[in-house]
Amino acid sequence: MDFFINDALAQSGGQPGAGLTGLIFPIALIVIFYFLLIRPQQKRAKEHKKLVQNLSKGDEVLTNGGLVGRISDVGDTYANVSLAEGVEVRLQKSAVAQVLPKGAMKAGLDKADAGGKDDTGKGDASK
Template sequence: MDFFISDALAQGGDAGAGLTGLLFPIALIVIFYFLLIRPQQKRAKEHKKLVENLAKGDEILTTGGLVGRVGDVGDTFANLELADGVEVRLQKSAVAQVLPKGAFKQSIEKAEAASKDDSAKDNKKSK
């Protein structure tokens, strides 16, 4: 039965084989750092700076998709004016980006125009 199973023979190993064996995992860690970890840290740092610089009157977009103007800013919360007389309180960390000035007014005008168009279509259908 020895011809079916070969005998295990000890082989002589190189002294440098241990160093080359560690080279691949080290290279993999370096690649993960530059492609995944470092960009994520940079993004987090930019978001933290954005949240710290939030001021009254800024027009923002939240992570939930709400667009509005900042009314009052506290340490962890801010009041967001969505429309005339409509305010919500949200965590400052929920701010996705600060919009350029005038973007909030344009979004309100577009929404009003769309609602007028919808009501005009409904009136034509009912006649």
């Protein structure tokens, strides 16, 4: 049975350019990953950094935790956010997901208060 192995090894002779052909697929994968994953992530990170640097007092923000509030004080790394009358939290500026348009917080509260309450104020009247 050794004679089959020797024949197989003898036929595999060196082909010119086989090393270059073997590198095309991994290089193509790296290029695809760069344009589909790495570059867009870097762009989002740059936009978020710019957003965090431009935070100012009075901005209405949405945090990563889902809280909506108005910035009452801004420091280098932390910001105080007023969620409601007398309710204020301190959070890292990097925890801000987006800055909302002016008046979005008030409009959202009015919409939530107006819709879905029955006469007792305990739930949806249609249920």
